[in-house]
Amino acid sequence: MATVKGEIIVNTERCKGCELCVPVCKEKTIAMSEILNNKGYHYATSINEDCNGCTNCAIVCPDGAITVYRVKLK
């Protein structure tokens, strides 16, 4: 059982859908959305509850579109 729980919030209007964050997510939490943002890109989105807040996605994001939160589970 995981001892930490993470969450990501993607700024969908900054995201340009480059997909660099998808392969670096070890938990396979990130995928590209079906729908488009205002610029016409499929933006990154969280698809499961497995995020552990490792920040890998956020630090490779060229557009700084991802904010990461993490809590320790008691």
Place this chain on the structure above:
Amino acid sequence: MSHIPTKDEVCQPENMVYSRTCLLTDNALSYCPGCGHGTAHRLIMEVIEEMNLQADTIGVAPVGCSVLAYDFMNIDMQQAAHGRAPAVATGIKRLYPDKFVFTYQGDGDLAAIGTGETIHVCNRGENITVFFVNNGIYGMTGGQMAPTTLPGMKTATSPFGRDTETMGHPLKITELVAQLPGTYFVSRQAVHTPAHVRKAKKAIEKAIQYQKLNKGLSFVEIVSNCNSGWKMTPLESNKWMEENMFPYYPLGDIKVPK
């Protein structure tokens, strides 16, 4: 372990572990999707924020994709003519020796039209920091061949691939300046994976610290992709970069202080 927090409970300001630095403006980056410039901008700004240098930093960005840095870096910036950023930075640093002065240049700028300025600023050992983003192509103007273009690489002006007999060899300017006595710290990094981003950030931190210690010129090359210029997707271009750019431009510290 009974209560699993909800998304709203996790996404509170006190739980935030990573967010974009406030030294990047709110303007959406106008670089192509997946371009390493965005990551390079963010790393430099993060280090400046962590070292609390925002009020004391003057950046110089010349011409190329790097010219857009003015819109995104929330610090004092100065325009320079194509390739002349090291000369302008020299003037700024000599007038304001207490300020942190850096240049942010691409390969078409630093290694082509600005080769003279680059080599001489390194030879003089001006106490500035040079950030050099090398993507092997002229990105902004439509993907023409640059001095750093690899042999056989197809560009708009070398449609059959770079022929080294007629077009010369790629210029390893970072190895070149490492030989000069004026440079203090010379390093080559990349920003396409989390591990490389962390290493690159450490190199940028060192480069800034050495300037604060008045040690001489620090030179950090960042090997980056140009997926539009290379006509690939961002992930393909990163793979191509690992397979082709890194053997010619090996990563790591090239000159470290003794």
